[in-house]
Amino acid sequence: MSLIHLEGLSKVYRVGDQEIRALDQINLRIEEGEFLSIIGSSGSGKSTLMHLLGCLDTPTSGRMEICGKDLAKASGDELARVRNREIGFVFQAFNLLPKLDVVSNIALPLVYAGVPTAERLVRAKKAAADVGLGERLSNRPPQLSGGQCQRVAIARALVNNPRILFADEPTGNLDSATGRMILEMFDALHAAGRTIVLVTHDPAIAAHSRRVIEICDGRITREYKP
Amino acid sequence: MNPLVAISIGLREISAHKFRTCLSMLGIVLGVSSLIATMALTRGIEDGTRKFMQQMGGLEFVSIVNKEPSSKKFEFANLSPGRTLRDAEALKQSANFLSHVSPEILLSTAVATDGGGNPDRRMVRGVYPDHFVIGMHQIHAGRFLTPLDVERGSRSAVLGDSVAKQLWPDTPAELAVGKTILIDSRPFVVVGVLALYEMEEQARSRKSGRSVSRRYDPFRQKNETVLIPFNTMFHELRSGVFPLDSLDTMKLETLTVRVDDLDHFQPALEQIRSILDITHRGVDDYDLETRQDWFDRMESSVRAARLSGGLISTISLVVGGIGIMNIMLASISERVREIGIRLAVGARQRDIFWQILIESVLVSFLGGLLGILASLGLIEILKSISPTENVPVLTLDAIFLAVGFAIVAGLFSGLYPAAKASSIDPITALRYE
Numbered sequence: 001m002s003l004i005h006l007e008g009l010s011k012v013y014r015v016g017d018q019e020i021r022a023l024d025q026i027n028l029r030i031e032e033g034e035f036l037s038i039i040g041s042s043g044s045g046k047s048t049l050m051h052l053l054g055c056l057d058t059p060t061s062g063r064m065e066i067c068g069k070d071l072a073k074a075s076g077d078e079l080a081r082v083r084n085r086e087i088g089f090v091f092q093a094f095n096l097l098p099k100l101d102v103v104s105n106i107a108l109p110l111v112y113a114g115v116p117t118a119e120r121l122v123r124a125k126k127a128a129a130d131v132g133l134g135e136r137l138s139n140r141p142p143q144l145s146g147g148q149c150q151r152v153a154i155a156r157a158l159v160n161n162p163r164i165l166f167a168d169e170p171t172g173n174l175d176s177a178t179g180r181m182i183l184e185m186f187d188a189l190h191a192a193g194r195t196i197v198l199v200t201h202d203p204a205i206a207a208h209s210r211r212v213i214e215i216c217d218g219r220i221t222r223e224y225k226p
Numbered sequence: 227m228n229p230l231v232a233i234s235i236g237l238r239e240i241s242a243h244k245f246r247t248c249l250s251m252l253g254i255v256l257g258v259s260s261l262i263a264t265m266a267l268t269r270g271i272e273d274g275t276r277k278f279m280q281q282m283g284g285l286e287f288v289s290i291v292n293k294e295p296s297s298k299k300f301e302f303a304n305l306s307p308g309r310t311l312r313d314a315e316a317l318k319q320s321a322n323f324l325s326h327v328s329p330e331i332l333l334s335t336a337v338a339t340d341g342g343g344n345p346d347r348r349m350v351r352g353v354y355p356d357h358f359v360i361g362m363h364q365i366h367a368g369r370f371l372t373p374l375d376v377e378r379g380s381r382s383a384v385l386g387d388s389v390a391k392q393l394w395p396d397t398p399a400e401l402a403v404g405k406t407i408l409i410d411s412r413p414f415v416v417v418g419v420l421a422l423y424e425m426e427e428q429a430r431s432r433k434s435g436r437s438v439s440r441r442y443d444p445f446r447q448k449n450e451t452v453l454i455p456f457n458t459m460f461h462e463l464r465s466g467v468f469p470l471d472s473l474d475t476m477k478l479e480t481l482t483v484r485v486d487d488l489d490h491f492q493p494a495l496e497q498i499r500s501i502l503d504i505t506h507r508g509v510d511d512y513d514l515e516t517r518q519d520w521f522d523r524m525e526s527s528v529r530a531a532r533l534s535g536g537l538i539s540t541i542s543l544v545v546g547g548i549g550i551m552n553i554m555l556a557s558i559s560e561r562v563r564e565i566g567i568r569l570a571v572g573a574r575q576r577d578i579f580w581q582i583l584i585e586s587v588l589v590s591f592l593g594g595l596l597g598i599l600a601s602l603g604l605i606e607i608l609k610s611i612s613p614t615e616n617v618p619v620l621t622l623d624a625i626f627l628a629v630g631f632a633i634v635a636g637l638f639s640g641l642y643p644a645a646k647a648s649s650i651d652p653i654t655a656l657r658y659e
Contacts, residue, residue, distance in 0.1 A: 051653050054570075056656075077574050080572055080575070080577075081574075083569075083571065083572045095563070095567045099238065108567075109571040112568070112571065112572040
């Protein structure tokens with residue numbers, strides 16, 4: 001069984017009288033352990049797809065199964081649970097909480113998973129060490145470089161040991177050298193068996209993955225292996 | 227989510243915006259402190275009045291007072307002899323729930339020493355020995371009036387402490403016993419001097435040598451009293467004033483009884499009524515006044531004071547709640563992105579809801595704690611300006627009540643911001659700059 005299974009998935013926004021079909025009849029299967037890229041230009045619908053896959057939103061119609069659960073009509077609590085347990089997010093803008101130190105930022109998903117304080121600390125420290133941030137645990141995000149911030153974000157995404165890692169333009173705010181380092185980290189995670197879905201507009205970055213899906217005007221227009 | 231986590235997040239949020247939070251707490255601080263102070267103040271008045279009542283006389287006393295007969299009985303009003311010694315005798319003989327019956331007649335007349343000093347006009351009371359208990363007297367020197375004094379109409383007198391001091395300024399009370407005074411030019415032997423009655427506070431300041439404050443003294447009347455036997459009063463002093471009266475038909479100035487046991491207070495009142503209905507020939511020209519009536523009157527005025535104070539405090543608590551709501555709304559519009567991030571990593575809407583609500587309650591609770599501190603200061607100020615017998619009394623339930631109200635205010639004012647925060651869409655929130 002596929003880890004992610006989409007069938008006839010559509011998302012329609014209504015702006016006044018206008019209907020905007022952000023996603024139109026998407027069919028897609030993603031298997032466990034894949035490293036997949038979704039590419040498309042701005043406004044192609046790739047972000048909408050990402051939000052649906054990331055359980056931040058629900059589709060207008062179609063089937064959406066993630067980790068064996070049908071989530072097309074799921075309640076907010078169910079979606080929150082999947083976001084918490086099965087999915088890790090890495091964003092372009094890092095999206096760390098500036099008021100919290102590195103450890104607390106990494107431990108944030110564990111707070112909502114109901115993990116006790118002591119265990120949270122242990123797991124967050126381990127996740128930080130895994131991304132090479134063993135030193136700067138008590139710093140706060142504004143004191144860190146972009147690459148360090150993104151590594152904190154990756155540690156946060158992985159701390160609850162999710163099955164899927166979503167990355168939305170993870171190198172967009174980084175210089176090319178740091179970006180390369182982050183991508184190498186993804187390679188390593190993939191090699192370790194993690195399922196990774198990378199969303200980008202840049203085919204060169206998508207080339208890191210093993211399978212590329214191109215989206216245009218809400219439809220999958222091309223699929224290839226780099 | 228663990229509520230402790232929500233509390234620690236809330237505390238961090240509060241400490242990140244100390245000044246803003248303090249400003250928003252101000253209303254709650256005022257509300258809580260004024261509520262506690264009001265309750266302390268009314269409690270103080272209540273205690274003071276109650277202590278005063280205890281010193282003046284207990285609940286077991288009942289005064290029989292005159293009253294206009296009701297319109298139904300108005301035409302028969304002349305049939306009633308009014309309050310006379312017969313009432314007293316009848317009550318004494320038939321009302322077994324009463325332990326003491328004290329009829330009194332008064333006369334304002336000249337009182338002087340036999341040494342030829344200037345006479346003073348004083349209120350002289352003709353009393354029965356029962357007056358000793360009813361008037362809650364204590365003997366300092368000598369003895370009180372006896373049944374024999376009344377029976378024989380002896381010329382004996384018992385003086386209040388102030389009277390003795392004024393008549394013989396340099397003589398201790400013990401030596402005043404046995405001296406002779408002139409009441410309306412008739413010689414009376416002083417057989418006893420009563421104790422000096424004073425409030426605890428007066429006694430304290432007198433002992434420590436400070437000057438006694440010249441405020442209203444509830445015991446003045448008792449200290450200035452001149453008591454003589456009832457029959458002596460009638461035969462020697464009153465019969466000349468009202469020649470047609472006999473001992474039995476003369477109207478009493480006061481008639482006070484003491485109920486034996488408070489457990490059968492109501493039956494005792496029934497007894498008094500049924501006896502007086504006979505002696506008054508069915509005319510309801512009397513009324514029973516109990517200390518309970520005093521208490522009730524006092525309690526209702528305290529309640530009114532408490533209500534108005536409570537109302538003012540409630541208004542400031544509501545205003546404080548609005549202040550908190552305002553600050554919470556400002557806070558969540560600043561924290562849209564944070565809320566988006568929390569949702570993205572798996573917070574449920576209700577986690578966000580509780581977090582904002584708990585923060586709001588925390589602010590109001592801290593405001594409540596500050597309010598307690600402020601109320602302590604406020605009460606100190608009130609203490610220095612309020613009369614000493616009505617010192618404000620801080621009670622634990624006042625504190626709990628006020629803080630409870632503050633928490634409720636925080637709860638209500640947090641509901642709307644919490645609902646608003648939890649309905650934020652994560653995607654929009656994550657894009658929010």
